[in-house]
Amino acid sequence: MMNLWISPRGDRSAARQLTFDRHRGVSGHSWSRDAGWLLFGQDTDGDENVKLYAVDTSSGEQRCLTPFDGTRAAVVRIGRATPDLILISLNRRDPRHADLYTLELSTGRLELVQQNPGFTSFIVDDDYRVRFAVGRTPAGGRELLAPDGASGWTVVSVVEPDDARTTAWSHLDHSGNVLYALDSRGRDTTALVATELATGRATVLGADARADVTGMITDIDTHRPVAYWTHHERPTLHVIDETVCNDVAFLNARGIGDWVIGSRTLDDRLWLVGAATDTTPGVTWLYDRAAKTLDRLFVHRPELMELPLARMQSTEVRARDGLPLVCYLTLPRAADAGEPLRATAPRPMVLLVHGGPWDRDRFGFNPMHQWLASRGYAVLNVNFRSSTGFGKHFVNAGDGQWGRRMNDDLDDAVDWAIAAGIADPQRIAIVGGSYGGYAVLSGLTRSPGRYACGVDIFGPSNLETLLMAIPAHWEHERRMLYRAVGDPTTPEGRADLRARSPLHAAGVIADPLMIVQGANDPRVPPAESDRMVEQLVARGIPVTYLFFKDEGHGFSREPNRLTLNAMMEAFLARHLGGGLEPFEPGDFRGHAMEIRQGESLTAAA
Structure with missing residues (x-):
């Protein structure tokens, strides 16, 4: 279980444990400026209503700073000038919109700084003064607004919808006179841009023609960017x-x-x-x-440091319409021919589909790749259209293409792997979570028999109900979601969403399917999986349904993760023929898995 510890720099044997969580663990933290407190957030069983906690680094005393049920708290800024005072956001007043508060760490006292009338976020200076707000336009773009001095706001910059997913204002420098942004306006890929507020003069600090700027290192005092990252096939740090x-x-x-x-x-x-x-x-x-x-x-x-692990390889596969798809392949060490992208013989393969879909797969250490490769599988990731990091044309190419060209991209990458002698066409599984789970269901309904089996982890099955049930704190993203996925408020939009919803084509599924769901998922409610399972069972189509009562949109508890992985491993072994470590569900004490449909998958099964 992950918990926070503290240690003197020169004597790690004197390390002390500060938190003692036995349920979900502590997955991240921030220091207060005077190092007197460690701050961390926790939700309740995956419901994403995060409470903020502080633990005293000297005494170990722990306090909940935002003891409000049904509320999301987040640290916005930890300033230098006031070590005992931090800036946080809370959606306690209105679950759709988070207000800004200062929080006094020693007393827990909250003071309202800015009520949120409907913006997505605010940009503040080092003194916690609100300098700008970021909002959404009715068409799904973004706008930057400044206080007008009379309790109102003035629009100072507008981002059209085509740039909305690749442009974002970042932060001010220490003087408050320069605003930094990741900006794709007037170009395809996102550039790092500095704008002098007094003159409006914008300067491009860095850019890459093939990949977006995705992050930066800033000077700790001035906040001026000193280096930035891009990631096409491999990550690159550019010094400026x-x-x-x-x-x-x-x-x-x-x-x-x-x-x-x-x-x-x-x-x-x-x-x-x-x-x-x-x-x-x-x-x-x-x-x-x-x-x-x-x-x-x-x-x-x-425990992995001395083991011979499998290398990851990158390549670019062309989609049927010519769009370049950056892909990552890991082969079992025994099946790696030693040459680039060559296997000694076609292997059973697992296609891993990332979620989002506004995210991406990356080069580097990947536990899923290593686990599956150790069981004898080739593993393939595909950055299909809508993936981030490759410019606005690429990400916008996925608008309206859920269940269409986004799935075509996956098929094209699989065809490449088969043609290259990497994948055995009769033994390919498709596995994914969130959007990736939708892609699993879509793949099995679009092309029955294409995959030997599929694993859908909290994936939506009905795009209409998904879009009508978005979490309250996503309200400001509603128009962007409608633009990207489809509009459930019009008859034409509903018909199109229905045509791309796997729920309504469940009867054509012919391949073994495992569905996994968390009870407290606020993004993809359990009804999305429940209805899909009901449709399959009503038609006599076999399905395994695993339900976790103390998880949400992701799995935080180690007993649950281990149980799920063991069940997936047995499911893949049954249908692809890979390796299997013997287990029983009782091996993972404290798990909360319910098998709501299908049989338990063990080594004996």
């Missing part, structure tokens, strides 16, 4: 300020793999650096910028 040239060169020369900064000391001398390669799990390092030393603190999965 000489202050970090030596640091980047030093870390790149250490052979630790792709790295990111996790946190930094206030004087910016020490960095916590997370690094990994495709064949080594994550390692956290302590980097001393002045001394130019790099000390390994801990390995995230030490």
Whole structure:
């Protein structure tokens, strides 16, 4: 179980445990500016109503700072000038829109800074003053607004819908005079742009013709970007300020793999650096910028460090309409021919479909790839249209294409793997979560017999009901979702959504199917899976339905994750013939899985 610990830098044997969660664990944290508190958020069994907690780093005392049921809290900013005061957002007044509050850590006192009349977010300066608001246009674009001094707002910049998923305002510099943004207006890929507020002059600080700028390193004092990341097939860090040239060169020369900064000391001398390669799990390092030393603190999965893991390979596959699809392939070590993208013989293959769909697959250490490759499967990821990071043309090419060209992209990548002698066409599984789960259901209803089996993990089956039941805190994204998926408010839109909803084609499924659902999922409600299972059972079509009563849109509890993985492994072994580690559901004490349809899958089964 993940919990927070604290240790003196020079004596790790003196580490002390600060949190003692035994249910879902603590998955992330922030430091207060004076290092007196560690802050973290937790929801209740995956309901995404996050409460904010603080634990005293000296005494271990833990307090809930936002003890409000049905409310989402988030840390917005931790300023330097007021170490005991942080800025948070709360949707307590209106579940659709989060207001800004200052929170006094020592007392828990909240003070309203800005009531939210319907914006998606705010941009504040170092003194917690609201300088801008970000809103949605009726057509699904974005707009930047500034306070007009009379309790109103003035629009200062507009982003049209075609740029809305690839343009976002980021932050102000310390002076409050320069606004930084990731901006695709007037270009295809997102650039890093600085705008001088007094003159409106915009300067492109960095860009890549093939990939979006996806992140940046900023100066800890001025907040000026000093480097930025892009990720086409592989991640690349681009330096734009000489202050970090030596640091980047030093870390790149250490052979630790792709790295990111996790946190930094206030004087910016020490960095916590997370690094990994495709064949080594994550390692956290302590980097001393002045001394130019790099000390390994801990390995995230030490039991894997000495094992021979399988390499990940990247390639670009052309879709049938010519769109380039960046894909990632992992072969079992025994089946890797040693040449690029070549197998010793066609293998059973698992196609893993990412969620979102406004997300992407990336190069690097992937636990799912390593697990499945160790069981004898080739594993393929596809960045289908709508995936992020490849420019606005690519992401917008998926609008209206759920169950159409987005699934065609998956089929085209599978055809490539078959033609390349990588995949056995008779032994291919399709597996995915969220949007990826929808792609599983769509693939099985569009092309019965194409896949040997499928695993849908909290995927929507009915696009009409999905869009009509979006969470309250997604209200500001409604128009964007309608533009991308379909409009359930018009007869034509409903008919189109119905035609692309696997629920209404359940009767054609001919391939073994496993469906997995969390009881508290606010994004894809259980009804999406329940109705699909009902349709299949009514038609006499076999289905395995796994239901987890204490999970939401994702699986946080380790007993649940292990049980699900064991059941998936047995399901894939049955239908693809891969390896299987013997198990019984009772092996994972504390799991909350219910088998609502189908039989338990064990080694004996």
